[in-house]
Structure formats: structure tokens, C-alpha cells
Amino acid sequence: MTSIAVSGSESTQAVTHARRRGRRSLPWTVWVFGTVAGLMVLLGIFGPYISGDVTAGNLQDRLLGIGQQGHLLGTDGQGRDVLGRLVAGARPSMIAAIVPVLAAGAIGSAVGIAAGMAGQRVHSLIMRTLDVFYAFPAVLLAIAIAASLGNGTLNTVISLSIVLIPPIARIAETETMQLQGMDFMESARASGAGSVAIARRQILPNVLPALIVYCTTLVGLALVFAGGLSFLGLGVAPPNPEWGQMINEQRQYMFTNPTIALIPAVVIFAASLVFNLLGDGLRDALDIRRSTR
Amino acid sequence: MTTTRLMVRDLRTTFGSGASQVAAVQGVDLEIGAGETFVLLGESGSGKSVTARSILRLYDDSAKVEGSVVLGDQELVSLPESQMRSLRGRRIGMVPQDPTGALDPLRSIGSQLMEVLRVHGVASSKAEAKRRARELLSIVGIADPDRVVSSRPHQLSGGMRQRAVIAIAIACEPEVLIADEPTTALDVTVQAAVIELFRDLQEQMGMSLLMVTHDVGVAEELGGRVGVMYAGRLVETGPVSEVLSAPQHPYTRGLLASLPTPGVARGHLTVIQGRPPLTGEVTSGCAFAARCPMVQSSCRTSAPALVPVAPDRSAACPIVNTTSTASTAVTSEEMTA
Amino acid sequence: MIRFVLRRLGYGVPVIFGVAVIVFATVKIIPGDPVALLAGAGASEATKDELRSRMGLDDNLVMQFWHWLTSALQGDLGTSIAQHRPALPLVADAFGNTLILAAYATVLALLIGLILGGVAGLRPRSIAGRVCSAISSISVSAPQYSVALLLIIYVALNTGMFPVSGMYGDGGGFVDLLWHGFLPALTSALVPAGVIGRVFRASLLDALGMDFVEALRARGLSERRVLVHAVHNTLPSLLTMAGLQVGYLLGGVVFVETIFNWPGLGLLLFQSISARDLPVTQAGVLISALSFVLINIVVDTAHALIDSRVRTS
Numbered sequence: 001m002t003s004i005a006v007s008g009s010e011s012t013q014a015v016t017h018a019r020r021r022g023r024r025s026l027p028w029t030v031w032v033f034g035t036v037a038g039l040m041v042l043l044g045i046f047g048p049y050i051s052g053d054v055t056a057g058n059l060q061d062r063l064l065g066i067g068q069q070g071h072l073l074g075t076d077g078q079g080r081d082v083l084g085r086l087v088a089g090a091r092p093s094m095i096a097a098i099v100p101v102l103a104a105g106a107i108g109s110a111v112g113i114a115a116g117m118a119g120q121r122v123h124s125l126i127m128r129t130l131d132v133f134y135a136f137p138a139v140l141l142a143i144a145i146a147a148s149l150g151n152g153t154l155n156t157v158i159s160l161s162i163v164l165i166p167p168i169a170r171i172a173e174t175e176t177m178q179l180q181g182m183d184f185m186e187s188a189r190a191s192g193a194g195s196v197a198i199a200r201r202q203i204l205p206n207v208l209p210a211l212i213v214y215c216t217t218l219v220g221l222a223l224v225f226a227g228g229l230s231f232l233g234l235g236v237a238p239p240n241p242e243w244g245q246m247i248n249e250q251r252q253y254m255f256t257n258p259t260i261a262l263i264p265a266v267v268i269f270a271a272s273l274v275f276n277l278l279g280d281g282l283r284d285a286l287d288i289r290r291s292t293r
Numbered sequence: 294m295t296t297t298r299l300m301v302r303d304l305r306t307t308f309g310s311g312a313s314q315v316a317a318v319q320g321v322d323l324e325i326g327a328g329e330t331f332v333l334l335g336e337s338g339s340g341k342s343v344t345a346r347s348i349l350r351l352y353d354d355s356a357k358v359e360g361s362v363v364l365g366d367q368e369l370v371s372l373p374e375s376q377m378r379s380l381r382g383r384r385i386g387m388v389p390q391d392p393t394g395a396l397d398p399l400r401s402i403g404s405q406l407m408e409v410l411r412v413h414g415v416a417s418s419k420a421e422a423k424r425r426a427r428e429l430l431s432i433v434g435i436a437d438p439d440r441v442v443s444s445r446p447h448q449l450s451g452g453m454r455q456r457a458v459i460a461i462a463i464a465c466e467p468e469v470l471i472a473d474e475p476t477t478a479l480d481v482t483v484q485a486a487v488i489e490l491f492r493d494l495q496e497q498m499g500m501s502l503l504m505v506t507h508d509v510g511v512a513e514e515l516g517g518r519v520g521v522m523y524a525g526r527l528v529e530t531g532p533v534s535e536v537l538s539a540p541q542h543p544y545t546r547g548l549l550a551s552l553p554t555p556g557v558a559r560g561h562l563t564v565i566q567g568r569p570p571l572t573g574e575v576t577s578g579c580a581f582a583a584r585c586p587m588v589q590s591s592c593r594t595s596a597p598a599l600v601p602v603a604p605d606r607s608a609a610c611p612i613v614n615t616t617s618t619a620s621t622a623v624t625s626e627e628m629t630a
Numbered sequence: 631m632i633r634f635v636l637r638r639l640g641y642g643v644p645v646i647f648g649v650a651v652i653v654f655a656t657v658k659i660i661p662g663d664p665v666a667l668l669a670g671a672g673a674s675e676a677t678k679d680e681l682r683s684r685m686g687l688d689d690n691l692v693m694q695f696w697h698w699l700t701s702a703l704q705g706d707l708g709t710s711i712a713q714h715r716p717a718l719p720l721v722a723d724a725f726g727n728t729l730i731l732a733a734y735a736t737v738l739a740l741l742i743g744l745i746l747g748g749v750a751g752l753r754p755r756s757i758a759g760r761v762c763s764a765i766s767s768i769s770v771s772a773p774q775y776s777v778a779l780l781l782i783i784y785v786a787l788n789t790g791m792f793p794v795s796g797m798y799g800d801g802g803g804f805v806d807l808l809w810h811g812f813l814p815a816l817t818s819a820l821v822p823a824g825v826i827g828r829v830f831r832a833s834l835l836d837a838l839g840m841d842f843v844e845a846l847r848a849r850g851l852s853e854r855r856v857l858v859h860a861v862h863n864t865l866p867s868l869l870t871m872a873g874l875q876v877g878y879l880l881g882g883v884v885f886v887e888t889i890f891n892w893p894g895l896g897l898l899l900f901q902s903i904s905a906r907d908l909p910v911t912q913a914g915v916l917i918s919a920l921s922f923v924l925i926n927i928v929v930d931t932a933h934a935l936i937d938s939r940v941r942t943s
Contacts (some may be wrong), residue, residue: 054794128648129648131645131649134650135649135661136647136649136880136918136922137879137881137918137922140884140899144656148656148657163676220771224771228773228775228884231775247775251889254782263774265780266776269773272771272773273767343883367770378852381849381850382848382849383850389844389845393842394840398865399862399936400862408654408851412850447938447939448938530767563658
């Protein structure tokens with residue numbers, strides 16, 4: 001309750017502001033979930049090589065239960081090995097989850113920081129445009145764009161990237177605006193540094209932590225969206241495996257062989273959970289006290 | 294001296310436990326009579342705010358408050374929380390440092406005033422509470438109480454907010470008013486007005502005032518008695534005018550010597566070398582020894598007690614007392630030696 | 631306050647215009663020639679030209695947009711290719727059903743979310759608090775289609791307590807509606823409940839740590855009163871979040887309605903996308919977006935009512 005005034009010069013304030021957030025030991029959640037997330041990414045890269053070709057199956061072996069005849073997770077309606085399809089399906093899911101976040105992250109933060117640093121008019125213009133995109137429920141926008149573009153992982157990536165740009169831009173803008181009001185920003189401007197230099201050296205390092213946390217949770221969200229798009233038939237086309245599409249395909253067997261539809265459903269749930277909790281852990285580690293959803 | 298209203302004896306406040314304990318207040322004694330003023334003067338980290346809050350028991354279980362605080366004839370330290378609660382705001386009022394941080398940002402000033410009045414039973418009906426609220430706002434010097442009553446905090450200036458907060462603090466006509474650096478967040482011009490307000494309120498209501506501040510000027514304005522705090526202890530007490538003109542403790546002398554005097558040109562500002570101890574930093578011996586120009590070996594081994602050095606004057610420094618009985622202002626050269 | 635509402639409404643107009651542009655554009659970027667599709671294979675150039683000019687597709691884009699917009703404002707959003715009925719009434723009907731589902735889900739989400747967040751915020755270090763916090767975090771990650779399947783398989787099929795399809799059974803009536811709607815509403819409500827839970831918890835902890843809370847205690851107010859003040863101060867951020875969640879609900883119902891066979895806008899959109907029924911798809915997305923804009927205006931107004939600091943911004 002007592003406060004001791006610790007006065008520092010403005011430059012110390014600036015450096016402290018940037019560094020304060022990184023230098024403590026990472027909580028266990030980051031290690032655990034980070035590792036799992038990393039494994040999933042690896043699966044995404046190497047999955048299809050491990051699983052082999054899982055697009056066709058033996059119809060005589062269809063709808064086998066768990067563990068039967070060497071199929072660890074059974075077979076689906078077309079006799080294809082479920083586990084194999086899960087492993088192979090990791091790639092399109094991971095691509096559709098990570099690439100949009102990276103792309104939207106780069107574009108969105110550029111837009112957001114630019115908006116935060118710009119004059120009144122440009123700022124309003126950018127924010128109003130973002131508002132138009134915000135007027136769409138995200139899922140709907142993704143569906144609408146994906147429906148227009150057609151099937152395939154690339155179109156899913158494009159659609160999700162577009163959908164994710166506004167929220168990232170908004171976070172970047174909010175953070176930038178907060179920084180603008182701080183003393184060390186005034187010093188930077190007074191020193192005659194150009195806007196790009198300021199953006200690179202003062203703003204970006206301070207905005208990055210919040211962005212990283214937010215983007216990590218967005219990966220989970222993008223995963224769910226991608227699965228949803230495939231579920232609706234808008235993503236990866238059959239017979240190539242993809243988690244969401246697997247759910248939709250095997251939905252018809254829901255009443256007799258529920259596991260085959262359930263397994264990919266649970267996998268997407270778990271994967272999304274991993275990224276969300278990783279984001280939470282990162283937020284604690286980087287000392288960000290805002291709930292960014 | 295009239296009847297004692299508030300008596301504090303050996304107040305000790307410790308935060309945390311075990312190795313990371315912080316002893317913010319290490320034994321404070323003070324007495325305030327009815328209608329009197331006591332100024333608790335000290336720098337940040339000296340423990341003066343903690344003292345004020347400990348009297349009101351505003352800390353939860355994270356702090357251990359020991360000693361004795363007697364209001365009238367009621368011991369406060371060991372009082373059950375429910376009874377303490379009915380006492381806060383009613384018999385002891387508090388004006389916190391930041392007026393913005395003391396008001397619910399979403400409710401009007403009027404509703405916050407009325408709430409206090411009704412909770413403590415001072416007003417029995419909404420109408421009466423409203424009427425009394427307007428009165429209180431006038432008493433604290435607000436020109437159009439009707440507008441302020443229905444205003445939210447963010448619609449008022451800093452000075453108005455502080456007056457509103459004072460109004461809330463005195464709403465139930467408390468016996469003692471504790472003010473924790475009430476002028477720090479205000480403009481200099483508003484400061485003087487607020488200090489005068491405190492004086493007026495004291496006269497009108499006969500309140501005792503405990504003023505916590507780091508500003509020597511505030512102490513001068515208010516008068517009454519002053520207690521200088523350093524490192525969680527009182528190092529000097531006495532009437533304001535006497536202490537300020539003839540300080541009896543090296544720290545007080547250094548403090549006063551470092552105040553710039555307008556109109557007197559000086560080569561460089563006088564400072565007390567070294568730094569004040571961090572809150573709760575416990576030292577053996579006198580806490581000021583590391584910075585004291587008159588330090589002797591005995592100072593580092595035994596912490597001096599606050600002892601009377603004159604009628605109604607106490608100081609916690611044996612050296613000063615023995616070297617000079619007459620008051621002498623310390624020259625700047627002495628302090629920076 | 632009135633001025634605020636008017637300003638807010640006025641601000642919504644360019645947004646709605648932008649929405650219309652985007653909806654129009656999303657359809658226009660579809661690869662392929664719609665005329666060729668409609669006319670069928672082997673149609674002559676003359677037929678296609680005639681079709682093209684009849685559909686107004688030979689004008690430039692801006693003109694096309696203008697025609698589309700003006701028709702839309704008059705209530706004509708085209709005709710469903712699949713069902714040969716005007717698109718707007720079709721969409722409006724379905725939307726009504728979705729609104730019912732969304733309302734049901736909102737109630738559930740608020741109930742669950744406020745309890746989870748309240749317990750976690752008031753007793754953060756207790757077991758109950760930690761459990762509630764964990765549940766909120768898990769809930770937030772729950773994909774609707776996954777939850778729907780889980781609920782159907784483990785709740786409905788095993789216990790037979792709830793129906794898994796449709797909006798009404800043979801009985802009809804309000805109770806029947808509640809009964810049919812429970813599982814789909816619960817499925818939709820889980821993510822919003824999780825979000826509300828987390829935001830409420832964070833806001834409570836924030837509010838209880840604020841300076842004025844100590845000042846309130848210094849006035850001698852009881853803990854209960856202090857709590858009321860604190861909760862009151864969480865309402866603004868909670869409200870904003872709730873508004874966003876309703877938007878999420880309106881969008882996410884596609885999955886829930888598809889799986890539970892609920893005849894709402896989501897299901898209609900799914901079907902129209904599969905059938906490449908563009909007018910219906912356009913109309914559906916437009917209606918959804920418009921209602922979201924409207925909801926946001928309402929939420930902002932409520933926010934300004936509670937927190938007057940917002941009114942002047």
C-alpha cells in the first residue's frame with residue numbers, strides 16, 4: 001500500500017517499459033503447451049509422410065471400432081484408417097491455422113500502428129474501414145469469402161487472413177495509441193527521428209508482446225474456423241483428409257458409430273485449447289493485464 | 294491542552310511475514326486534543342501514510358498492526374471489524390490523496406454523499422439526505438451545489454473533486470479528520486484554498502485534524518503541532534512554529550535547510566547526502582546515522598528514543614540536545630560537509 | 631444522451647453502406663460466369679447476351695451496385711435460384727428462428743458466464759474459483775461443431791432427454807420450443823459463456839483493486855455495498871463484451887443449426903452456399919451484418935447510459 005516513488009529518467013522509463021515484460025522465468029503452462037503446440041506443427045509438416053496415402057480405403061474394412069485389426073482408432077465409412085487420416089489431416093489444419101495468423105499479423109499490425117501514428121483524418125479513415133469489417137460476425141465473413149473463392153487450402157488461408165486483419169489491427173492501434181501518450185514517445189519525436197524509425201524502435205517492441213499473446217490465441221481460433229469451413233464443405237476437398245471435413249463426412253454415422261466423427265471433433269477442441277492456454281501462459285509471462293478477446 | 298481525542302501509542306505496522314517482512318511503521322506516539330491540528334511531516338516512504346491508514350485499519354490481513362490507538366475512550370486496534378466499520382466515516386473521517394481515486398466514477402457526487410449519510414443514519418430519508426448533501430457542498434465552498442450534486446466525478450475540476458471528497462469525509466461530522474496529502478494532486482493556487490477550508494471546518498465543527506504531508510509549507514499554514522517522521526519513526530515533535538524555526542533533530546535541520554528561499558541567491562541547492570531508507574529497511578542504531586553530519590559511533594549501535602528536550606518538544610537525537618540548548622539555524626556548509 | 635444516440639446512429643450509416651459494398655463484392659469475386667451457369671451448356675451467344683442484359687450484368691460495376699442497392703432498399707433482394715421465391719422473405723423467416731435461438735443462447739451464456747466469472751472473481755484463490763476459471767478457459771476454446779456432437783452423442787442419445795433435431799415436435803408451443811432448443815442453445819452458448827466468465831472475473835478483480843474501493847471502505851460502507859459499487863463498475867466492459875458475443879452467436883449458428891437441423895438463417899446459408907444460390911446467400915449475410923450493427927448500437931447506447939464518461943467521446 002505504501003508507494004515509494006522510484007524516479008527514473010525518461011530513457012530509463014522507455015527501456016524499462018520494453019524490458020519489464022520479458023525477464024522472468026516462464027510459467028509451466030508455456031513450456032507444456034508450447035511443446036504440444038510445437039509437436040502439432042511438426043505433425044503438420046511431416047504428417048503426410050508418416051501416414052502415407054489415406055485417401056482410399058478398403059470397403060470391406062469399413063467402420064471398424066477402436067483397436068480392431070491394427071487400426072488404433074478404427075476405420076471410417078470408407079474403410080480408411082482414422083488415425084492415419086488424423087495425422088495426414090494435420091497439415092491442412094496447421095497451415096490454415098498458422099499462415100493466416102502470420103499474414104494477418106504482419107498486415108494488421110502495420111495497419112494498426114500506422115493508424116495509431118497517423119493524424120486525425122487518416123486515423124478515422126482507417127478505423128472506420130475496419131469498423132465495416134467488424135460489422136460482420138467473423139464466421140459469416142469467413143464463410144462468405146470462402147464460398148466466393150471456392151475450395152482448397154489456399155482459399156481458406158486467404159479468407160481467414162482477411163477475417164483476422166481487423167481484430168489484429170485494432171489491438172495494434174489501441175496499444176500504439178497508449179504508447180503515443182507516454183513521455184518517452186515525446187522524447188523520440190523531439191529527437192527528430194522519422195516515423196518509420198520511431199515505429200520500428202519505439203512502438204514495435206512495446207506492441208509486440210500483446211500482439212504475440214493475441215496471435216497465439218488467434219491460432220486456436222483460426223484452427224476452429226478452418227475446421228468449420230471444411231465442415232461446411234468449403235475447405236479441403238475430399239478425399240484429402242482434413243479434420244473438420246472428417247467430422248462432416250462421418251456425421252452420418254453419428255447414431256451407429258459415433259466415435260469416427262467424435263475423434264476429429266475432440267482433436268480440434270484439444271488443439272484449440274492448447275493454443276488458447278499457451279496464449280494465456282504467454283500473457284502471464286509477458287505481464288500483460290488486458291483480456292484481449 | 295484540552296481533552297485528548299485521539300491517542301496513539303507505539304503504533305507498529307508490518308507487512309508480509311518471515312524473511313520478506315517490511316516494518317513500515319516502527320513505533321509512533323502521538324496525541325491530538327479536541328479541535329487541535331497535528332501535522333505528520335515526512336518524505337515518501339517515511340511511513341506517514343501507513344500510519345494514517347493503520348489508525349483507520351484500512352489494511353486487510355496482509356498487514357499486522359500493533360500498539361494502541363484510542364479514540365475518546367475506545368481502543369481501536371483490537372476492535373471487531375463490524376464495529377470499526379460503523380466508526381469509519383462517522384467518528385473518524387478520511388480525505389485521501391487522490392480525489393479522483395476516491396470517488397466511484399459511475400455515480401453522481403450527490404448519490405455518494407447521500408449514501409454515506411444514510412448508511413451512518415445521519416439522514417433518515419432520501420429528501421433529508423439530498424438536502425444535507427447540498428448543504429455539505431456549500432460548506433466546503435462549492436459555488437453551485439445543485440450542479441455538483443448531479444454531476445459525475447469526471448465532469449468536475451480537480452479542485453472541485455477534492456472539495457467533494459472533503460464533503461463526504463465530514464458528512465457525519467466526525468470527531469477526527471485524517472487528511473492524507475490532500476493537496477498533492479492540486480494546483481498551487483487551489484492548495485491554499487483547500488488548506489484554508491480545513492481550518493474553517495475545524496473552527497466550525499470543532500474537529501481534530503491529523504494532516505499527513507511532505508510539504509513544509511502546508512505545516513506552516515496550518516499551525517498546530519507537527520511530528521517529523523523518518524524511516525517509520527517520529528524523530529521530532531513540537532509546535533509547528535517552534536520546530537520550523539529551531540529544529541532539534543539533524544534530519545529536520547537538513548530538511549529545512551534544503552528548502553530554497555525565494556530571493557536568496559545560492560550557489561547550489563543544499564541536499565542531505567545519501568538516500569532515505571526504503572520502506573521497512575531496518576537498521577541497527579539510528580536510521581539517519583548514514584547521512585547525519587553529527588554522527589558519532591554510539592549512533593550506529595543504539596537507536597535513540599524520542600525524549601522531551603523542552604516543554605512540549607521532543608526529539609530523537611541525544612547529540613543535538615547536548616551540543617546546543619539554544620536554537621541555531623544550521624548553515625548550508627555544515628550540512629554538506 | 632439523445633445526441634449520443636443520434637450521433638451513434640448516424641455513424642452507423644456509412645458502416646452499413648460499407649457492409650453493403652462488401653456483400654456485393656463478395657458475390658462479384660466468384661470466379662466463373664453466372665450467365666453461363668444459368669443459361670446452361672450449349673446456349674448460344676445471343677441467349678447469353680440477352681440473359682446478361684436482363685440481369686443487368688452488362689452495366690459497369692458501379693451501376694450494378696447501384697441497382698442492387700436501390701432494389702435492396704425497396705425490399706427486393708433478388709429471387710432464390712433454388713426455391714424460386716423472393717429472397718428477402720425467405721431470409722427474414724429463417725432469421726426469426728435464428729433470433730429465437732440466439733436469444734435463448736444469450737440467456738444461457740449470461741447465466742453460466744456470470745456465475746463462473748463471479749465465483750472466480752470474488753474468490754480467486756479458492757478451489758471453486760480456480761475451477762470456475764478453468765472451466766471458462768476450456769469453454770472458450772470449444773468449437774461449436776465439436777460440442778454439438780458431444781452433446782448429441784453423450785446427452786441426447788444416451789439419456790434420451792432432449793431431442794436432437796428440429797425446432798418443434800408434434801406438440802408445438804413454448805415449452806416444446808424450449809425443450810427442442812435447449813441443446814442447440816447450450817452448444818451456441820458455451821464459447822460466449824466462457825468469454826463472459828473470463829471478462830467478468832478480470833473486471834471484478836480490477837474493480838476490487840481500484841483506489842476508490844479503499845475510499846469506500848474508509849467511509850464505513852459495508853463489504854456488500856462496496857461489492858455493489860465494484861460490480862457496477864464492471865458493467866461497461868461486460869456490456870461491450872456481451873455485444874460482441876451476440877455477434878459471434880449470430881455468425882456461429884451456421885454449425886449449430888446444421889447439426890441440429892434448426893430452421894434458421896445458419897441452415898439456410900449452409901444450404902444456399904452448397905447450392906450456389908447467390909441471392910439468398912447475399913441476402914442472408916446482409917441481414918446478419920445489419921442486425922449486428924444494430925445490436926452494437928444498442929450495446930453502445932446502454933454503455934453510455936451506465937458510464938457517462940463515454941458520452942462525450
